[in-house]
Amino acid sequence: MFAFDNIVNVLKTCEVVYKHKKxxxxxxxxxxxxxxxxxxxxxxxxxxxxxxxPDELSPDRYSASASYNIMKEVMRYRKISAHEHxxxxxxxxxxxxxxLADRLGIEKLEVSRPMSADSGTEATxxxxxxxxxxVLNAMKQYPDRYLGSCFVNPVxxxxxxxxxxxxxxxxxxxxxxxxxxxxxxxxxxxxxxKFIDLKMIIxxxxxxxxxxxxxxxxxxxxxxxxxIPEDFVDAAKRYPEAMFxxxxxxxxxxxxxxxxxxxxYPNIYVDTSGSNNCGNMIDYALKYLGExxxxxxxxxxxxxxxxxILASNLNDTQKKKIYFENFNNILRKAGNHVN
Numbered sequence: 498m499f500a501f502d503n504i505v506n507v508l509k510t511c512e513v514v515y516k517h518k519k520x521x522x523x524x525x526x527x528x529x530x531x532x533x534x535x536x537x538x539x540x541x542x543x544x545x546x547x548x549x550x551p552d553e554l555s556p557d558r559y560s561a562s563a564s565y566n567i568m569k570e571v572m573r574y575r576k577i578s579a580h581e582h583x584x585x586x587x588x589x590x591x592x593x594x595x596x597l598a599d600r601l602g603i604e605k606l607e608v609s610r611p612m613s614a615d616s617g618t619e620a621t622x623x624x625x626x627x628x629x630x631x632v633l634n635a636m637k638q639y640p641d642r643y644l645g646s647c648f649v650n651p652v653x654x655x656x657x658x659x660x661x662x663x664x665x666x667x668x669x670x671x672x673x674x675x676x677x678x679x680x681x682x683x684x685x686x687x688x689x690x691k692f693i694d695l696k697m698i699i700x701x702x703x704x705x706x707x708x709x710x711x712x713x714x715x716x717x718x719x720x721x722x723x724x725i726p727e728d729f730v731d732a733a734k735r736y737p738e739a740m741f742x743x744x745x746x747x748x749x750x751x752x753x754x755x756x757x758x759x760x761x762y763p764n765i766y767v768d769t770s771g772s773n774n775c776g777n778m779i780d781y782a783l784k785y786l787g788e789x790x791x792x793x794x795x796x797x798x799x800x801x802x803x804x805x806i807l808a809s810n811l812n813d814t815q816k817k818k819i820y821f822e823n824f825n826n827i828l829r830k831a832g833n834h835v836n
Contacts, residue, residue: 567807570807571601571602571803571807572601572602574602574816574817574820574821575602575604575817575820575821576601576602576603576604576793576803576820576821577603577604577605577606577607577644577792577793577820577821577824577825577835578598578603578605578606578607578770578793578794578795578802579607579700579742579768579770579792579793579794579824580607580700580742580744580745580768580770580792580794580795580796581594581606581607581608581609581770581794581795581796581797582608582609582610582611582796582797583608583609583610583631583632583635583643584610584628584631584632584635585610588797589797591635591638591639594606595639595642597799598642598799601799601800601803603795603799603803604642604821604835605642605643605644605835606642606643606644606795607644607645607646607670607671607700607824608632608635608643608644608645608646609628609632609645609646609647609648609673609700610628610629610631610632610648611628611648611673611674611675611702612624612625612628612648612650612675613675613676613720614675614676614677614720614722615676615720619650620650620652620675620677621650621653622650622653622656622657622660625648625649625650625653625656625657625660626660626663628648629645629647629648629660629663629664629669632645632646632647632648632664632669633645633664633667633669636667636668636669644669644670644671644828644833645664645667645668645669645670646669646670646671646672646673646700647660647661647664647665647669647671647672647673648672648673648674648675649661649672649674649688650677650678651674651677651678651682651684651685651688652677652678652684654684654687654688657688658687658688658691661688661691665695665697670697670828670831670833671692671697671698671699671700672688672692672697672698672699672700673700673701673702674688674699674700674701674702675702676702676720676722676723676724677722678722679722679723679724679728680699680701680724680728680729680732680741681724681728681729681731681732681735685732686735689732689736689739690736692739692740693736693738693739695831696830696831697740697830697831697833698740698741698742698766698827699739699740699741699742700742700744700768701724701729701741701742701743701744702720702723702724702744703723703724703725703726703729703743703744703745703755704720704723704724704725704750705725705726705750705751705752705754705755706750706751726743726754726755726758726759727758729741729743729758729759729762729765730758730759730762730765733759733762733764733765734762736764737764738764739764740764740766740827740830741764741765741766742765742766742767742768742792743755743759743765743766743767743768744768744770744794744796745768745769745770745771745794745796746767746768746769746770746771746778746782747769747770747771747772747773747774747778747794747796747798747801747802747805748770748771748772748773748796749771749773752775752778752781752782753781755767756781756782756784756785756786757785759785759786760785760786763790765790766790766791766792766823766827767782767786767790767791767792768791768792768793768794768796769782769791769792769793769794769802769805769806769819770794770795770796770797770798770802771794771796771798771801771802772797772798772801774798774801774802774805776805776808778805779791779805779806779808779809779811779819780809780810780811783809783811783815788811788815788818788819788823789818789823789826790823791818791819791823792819792823792824793806793819793820793821793824806819806820821835
């Protein structure tokens, strides 16, 4: 948790962003601060960002740090968010999402509209199709910005394969799966095999709770059916040709354990999205996974998603890879890359 003075400085930094001369579009001030002030904390985590240590972040120090043009640094890097959503309950509008992407130099966003197994719905084929239609509509509205990923419920095997074909035929570039089944469930095998043929990546919702009662990851997850690192490893060993994306290391839980567990499996990639990013997360993930297996992602936390990479100790080439090149190289395998 930030101390109060640090929270004040986060809000002040948001004010700098809000008034920045490049931000020419109209934005509702109250909505801007509500949606982004605290997620912007990621930009404040590294001493490289402000030129001072975190315990030195007090109001009288702010004027000295303001000389650093943080938005100029942000806009230096091309970016693809490899994990984002549209049409989710409580999510921001498409227009606000594109506006945030513009402000942070995010060229493309991989988007999906999944359903949680905990939401009280069955994720029937009819419900799944409506979810994917929302993504297709967003793609039509902003064809140069959105990269759609198909959502399916593997419990409905035949219908899932039919829906995948429909979505790919309409331009989708990957798969997003939630917690209806685990990634190593036999129900998932035909879908994995389909995406091997398509040369497309599978983004799977993941969880890695710190646990309790002496159990580190197998117990304690808020979503017991969420895929844990061992499930990813099992799937990666069974299908070394497949490409798996472990979702939101910045989403909380034991991300350190996840990085260690998956380090020896080069077909498991990790996106850095989430709102609970620890200050050393990027450097730690790079140590265990390497610079080519990390993807920049947002998952609703736009400023923190950008800031946690910017604040890391990575060099310029490594940041370029994570922000843009790594995910673009995955897209290139199926001819969906960004020029």
